Amino acid sequence: MKRHIKIIGIGSYVPKRTVHSDEIDRKISAPNGWSEKKSGVKKRYFIEEETASYMGAHAAINALDQAGLTFSDIDCIISASGTVEQAIPCNASLIQKQLGLEQSGIPCFDVNSTCLSFVTALDMISYPIDAGKYKNVLLISSEISSVGLDWSQKESSILFGDGAVAVVLTKSTTQSGIISSHMETYSEGAHLSEIRGGGTKIHPRLYDENTAGDFLFNMNGRGIFKLSYKYLPAFLERLFKNTSLSMSDINLVIPHQASASAMKIIRKKLEVPEERFMSIIENYGNMIAASIPMALYEAVKQDKIKRGDYVLLLGTSAGLSIGGIILEY
Amino acid sequence: MKRHIKIIGIGSYVPKRTVHSDEIDRKISAPNGWSEKKSGVKKRYFIEEETASYMGAHAAINALDQAGLTFSDIDCIISASGTVEQAIPCNASLIQKQLGLEQSGIPCFDVNSTCLSFVTALDMISYPIDAGKYKNVLLISSEISSVGLDWSQKESSILFGDGAVAVVLTKSTTQSGIISSHMETYSEGAHLSEIRGGGTKIHPRLYDENTAGDFLFNMNGRGIFKLSYKYLPAFLERLFKNTSLSMSDINLVIPHQASASAMKIIRKKLEVPEERFMSIIENYGNMIAASIPMALYEAVKQDKIKRGDYVLLLGTSAGLSIGGIILEY
Incomplete structure (x- = not known):
């Protein structure tokens, strides 16, 4: 069954700090160029002061702007991330707070299937959007990998970066879906x-x-x-x-x-x-x-x-x- | 829009160790009877060796038994819990593994809105079940609160217990929904x-x-x-x-x-x-x-x-x- 949903806005946020592969090489005491050759990653972003909710909120603002909507149009906020900002409560609530929507009542919850969280959440929420339950949904993946990397495991640590992306989803009136x-x-x-x-x-x-x-x-x-x-x-x-x-x-x-x-x-x-x-x-x-x-x-x-x-x-x-x-x- | 779903099986698992309120009173150096009077909790269960996936798997087996189904009938496993067993991967995958379904391919993911996770996940999954995407879904809440309690904060620590519940959901052919x-x-x-x-x-x-x-x-x-x-x-x-x-x-x-x-x-x-x-x-x-x-x-x-x-x-x-x-x- 096709679900008639449409991505009407997409926005991103990356941390201020860019980390080039030569910095990674020094960090893991590898020869210059080693990490890029091994991973294919020239640069990535690592947080300094940014939190997952801060990044997620900024991505959401950009997505909403592109959609030409305001937050009063949003009726559901889903965080679809493999990492959490804190153990309790869920990321989506923390993003709602960061957005200044503390008294909005917009429902917030998280979906997690690690790297597939965005895909899983997009699939799951497509059904209620198609059925008319939600009009405009903010779906946000905001990830901070950098704090959890094991730099002694070069194979994995050289791969990761931080950042956030948000999309605004609505019911499609065209073939989009x-x-x-x-x-x-x-x-x-x-x-x-x-x-x-x-x-x-x-x-x-x-x-x-x-x-x-x-x-x-x-x-x-x-x-x-x-x-x-x-x-x-x-x-x-x-x-x-x-x-x-x-x-x-x-x-x-x-x-x-x-x-x-x-x-x-x-x-x-x-x-x-x-x-x-x-x-x-x-x-x-x-x-x-x-x-x-x-x-x-x-x-x-x-x-x-x-x-x-x-x-x-x-x-x-x-x-x-x-x-x-x-x-x- | 009514979603025609039906709970066709429900099962639970509680840890072997029962903790009565007098044990809690001693733990927090309160007079005998204090914690029960304050919280209304006479007894709760705390894990010893049990993990969240172990408890969840046992609840799932009981739910499936009641539903009269076997695991080959299940086509989705959702963990709906406010706590996780480990940071990565999601609980549902760990429960799948505990159930011996490592090669089943049954999709696994988590939904989290802390204490409302079960309600949120039930609501979310009702749409794809109604639409025919999944035939029989295992929805499992398995929670270990006891390891994260702050015993110096009596107000909260005296309230909590551990345990798991699973339901089997299917499309309803009656008025259930x-x-x-x-x-x-x-x-x-x-x-x-x-x-x-x-x-x-x-x-x-x-x-x-x-x-x-x-x-x-x-x-x-x-x-x-x-x-x-x-x-x-x-x-x-x-x-x-x-x-x-x-x-x-x-x-x-x-x-x-x-x-x-x-x-x-x-x-x-x-x-x-x-x-x-x-x-x-x-x-x-x-x-x-x-x-x-x-x-x-x-x-x-x-x-x-x-x-x-x-x-x-x-x-x-x-x-x-x-x-x-x-x-x-």
């Missing part, structure tokens, strides 16, 4: 990328020099890639099933910006030419759930997609999950 | 109940004796109550608007089990007689998002509701949010 969506989770890969601590199992009170690593991001990149690669072809078949489309009909593939090398292999596997495969990782790094919407933001900005185009949002996330949406933009 | 749902968030109350640390703002690496309190639950019960009480009447008007029902038509109110005293005042404010207002707090404490489904579980078990009854799920959560669902059970 979600044609198909699909998600598969294979928890055989649940521990291939994780932060073991920080929740109820290894509570922060257990933090000491022996447990410090439990509170940092740990990734087995090779394991994730192998598992994703194995399940991807059948996943895509199921995503395209019941549509009249095939991969060659897709005007632009917007993948999760996991790592430059993985994206390259996946692109070749999918037989998608470079010009129809959006890559922004060299300028932003992997921004967790904000990666896919940031690539969408750049695609819109760079006129790589126009209304009516078929866009494929596609990614993997910790879990391990694979998710995708075929969008008629 | 969600008649109305509504949520309002007032972030003027965002810091009235919170855990400031544990996320990207106060990362666990900052844990020391000075910051220890930032990683524990902090609550201004009076502030929450005042704000909820102020917004509740208009909230209920909006929840019942566009239905043909009023509070007197509701067969059973299932409130969040926040605290016995708050529940009593709210019940009187709503003019609901005691027999139509479900209270389980004396036997379980406040189980965060698991409270409302646990009260539903007990209501079903105790034959307090039957098919066709009008049930009101109603609660407040950190955020501050008020949420409700009018369910034709």
Whole structure:
């Protein structure tokens, strides 16, 4: 069932501080150029004073501006992020507060499937928007990866960046909408990328020099890639099933910006030419759930997609999950 | 728009260890009987070795058993909890793994609005179920509050308990469904109940004796109550608007089990007689998002509701949010 929704505004916010790959090389005591060669990331942004709610609020203001709406038009705020600002309450409430909407009553909640949070939340909220429950929804991915990186694990730490993207969603009166969506989770890969601590199992009170690593991001990149690669072809078949489309009909593939090398292999596997495969990782790094919407933001900005185009949002996330949406933009 | 969904199975799991109020009194050096008098909680359950995914998986097995289904019938797993087992990945993936469904591909993600997570997730997933996207959904609230309590803050620490509840949801072919749902968030109350640390703002690496309190639950019960009480009447008007029902038509109110005293005042404010207002707090404490489904579980078990009854799920959560669902059970 197609859900008639439309992205009528998209905005982003990146931290003031730009971190170039030579700074990363020095940080991990690698030869100059090593991290860029390995990750494909030339620069990314790291927060200094910015919080996730601050970044999310600024992205929201920009998205709303583009949509030509005011906050009084918004009737739902969803945070779709793999990280949280604080354990309680949810990010969406903190963003509402940051926006000065403390007494607005606009409902706020979070959806989390790590790097796929934006895709999952977009899919979930498309049903109530199509049904008329919400008129204008703010969907925000605001991620701070930099505080949780393990710099002794070079493979993962050189990949990530911080930042936020927001979209305004409304019911479509044109052909714009979600044609198909699909998600598969294979928890055989649940521990291939994780932060073991920080929740109820290894509570922060257990933090000491022996447990410090439990509170940092740990990734087995090779394991994730192998598992994703194995399940991807059948996943895509199921995503395209019941549509009249095939991969060659897709005007632009917007993948999760996991790592430059993985994206390259996946692109070749999918037989998608470079010009129809959006890559922004060299300028932003992997921004967790904000990666896919940031690539969408750049695609819109760079006129790589126009209304009516078929866009494929596609990614993997910790879990391990694979998710995708075929969008008629 | 009514969403035709039906709860076809409900199951629970509580930790092996029962904690009676006299143990709490000793823990906080209060006179015998003090904590029970203050909180209305006679006993609650605290985990020893159990994890959130372990509890959630056991609740899921019980729910599925009641529904007469097997895991091969399930096509979506949602964790709706205010706490997480670990920072990454989401709880739902960890529950999938605990259930031995590592290679099932069943999509897994989390929805979080703290104590209202179950209500929010039930509302959200009702649209795709009604639309035929998912056939049988496992919705699980599994909460471990005990590790995050601040025992120097007696007002909050004496209230909470651990445990899990799961429901199996399917499309209804009868009148069962969600008649109305509504949520309002007032972030003027965002810091009235919170855990400031544990996320990207106060990362666990900052844990020391000075910051220890930032990683524990902090609550201004009076502030929450005042704000909820102020917004509740208009909230209920909006929840019942566009239905043909009023509070007197509701067969059973299932409130969040926040605290016995708050529940009593709210019940009187709503003019609901005691027999139509479900209270389980004396036997379980406040189980965060698991409270409302646990009260539903007990209501079903105790034959307090039957098919066709009008049930009101109603609660407040950190955020501050008020949420409700009018369910034709």
